[in-house]
Amino acid sequence: MNKINTLFQVEECASKNGEFQYRRDLLTGLQCRIAPDRFHRRIDVPRRPDGSHDEVPCVFCPERVHYDTPVFPDGSRITIGESVTFPNLYPFAREHVVTVITEAHDPAEIAAGQIEDALCGQIAAFSGNDDYVSCNWNYLPSAGASMLHPHMQGIADAAPTFHAGIAIDQSETFCCRTGRMYRACLLEQEMGGSRHLFGDELPFFAHAVPLGEKEVRAYLPVRCIDELEPWCGLLAEGIERVISLYRGAGHYAFNLSLFFDAVGRPDRGFRAFCSLIARINPSAAAMGDSAFMERMHLEPIVMTLPEDLAGFLP
Numbered sequence: 247m248n249k250i251n252t253l254f255q256v257e258e259c260a261s262k263n264g265e266f267q268y269r270r271d272l273l274t275g276l277q278c279r280i281a282p283d284r285f286h287r288r289i290d291v292p293r294r295p296d297g298s299h300d301e302v303p304c305v306f307c308p309e310r311v312h313y314d315t316p317v318f319p320d321g322s323r324i325t326i327g328e329s330v331t332f333p334n335l336y337p338f339a340r341e342h343v344v345t346v347i348t349e350a351h352d353p354a355e356i357a358a359g360q361i362e363d364a365l366c367g368q369i370a371a372f373s374g375n376d377d378y379v380s381c382n383w384n385y386l387p388s389a390g391a392s393m394l395h396p397h398m399q400g401i402a403d404a405a406p407t408f409h410a411g412i413a414i415d416q417s418e419t420f421c422c423r424t425g426r427m428y429r430a431c432l433l434e435q436e437m438g439g440s441r442h443l444f445g446d447e448l449p450f451f452a453h454a455v456p457l458g459e460k461e462v463r464a465y466l467p468v469r470c471i472d473e474l475e476p477w478c479g480l481l482a483e484g485i486e487r488v489i490s491l492y493r494g495a496g497h498y499a500f501n502l503s504l505f506f507d508a509v510g511r512p513d514r515g516f517r518a519f520c521s522l523i524a525r526i527n528p529s530a531a532a533m534g535d536s537a538f539m540e541r542m543h544l545e546p547i548v549m550t551l552p553e554d555l556a557g558f559l560p
């Protein structure tokens with residue numbers, strides 16, 4: 247059901263696992279999503295990054311992940327290496343999957359090979375999906391993860407998130423105006439410069455206008471998730487290096503998003519990119535209330551319907 251007036255747009259989306267809304271402020275174009283079911287994640291329970299207050303084995307641990315998590319409509323979960331991919335129990339996207347990355351509940355290190363397998367799990371989950379896809383990772387509760395056990399989240403919707411929409415639209419406008427792809431111009435300008443961190447075939451750059459602390463971006467030579475697989479190895483190695491860079495600088499928590507165009511659209515010059523930001527929190531023991539949607543996609547997930555707020559008045 248779509249409710250449209252001249253000022254705000256509300257669109258309901260229901261899935262097997264729950265309901266949520268897309269909302270858009272038609273004055274500014276800013277978007278959010280409202281997912282009341284996400285209150286049920288027990289996010290009021292204090293969590294410590296050392297795992298000492300966590301229930302172990304948690305539902306993402308190997309003893310439970312193959313039995314106690316949701317399954318795809320055909321009854322399956324996707325297993326690649328140690329990674330296990332399945333539908334999110336509390337979705338806020340038309341298609342919303344979780345990929346548990348490691349068997350270990352709280353590993354000291356996460357290897358490139360484990361990240362690569364998890365990315366391949368996400369690719370498999372979105373095989374045949376024509377929507378706008380992103381792959382995302384909130385690492386540690388202080389970066390907004392409700393589960394300590396390392397996991398990625400993939401989302402797909404008929405419309406792009408706020409940041410993805412701007413990046414795709416403006417990349418196409420740039421290409422139209424200059425006759426060149428933005429990615430080509432960026433590489434030409436940044437390769438070998440002070441912001442070029444490493445990588446040649448798949449370079450990683452400190453982003454010139456960071457969205458968050460120590461933002462690092464990698465611009466891929468592909469547009470959609472169905473073209474990602476040959477690049478997963480290099481991308482995962484780069485992500486592992488950025489995580490090492492963050493740890494060397496004293497940051498453990500981070501957010502990551504990998505933005506794609508929709509498979510069904512024509513190629514008008516956008517290329518996928520992966521962005522990471524380090525998270526700094528006064529209390530590492532607390533769960534942050536901003537995660538990849540708020541920090542990377544610039545599209546907040548909230549749990550309370552504005553129409554219910556008056557009910558909280560004393």
Ligand SMILES: [Zn+2]
Nearest residue numbers: 304307351395
């Ligand atoms: Zn676990």
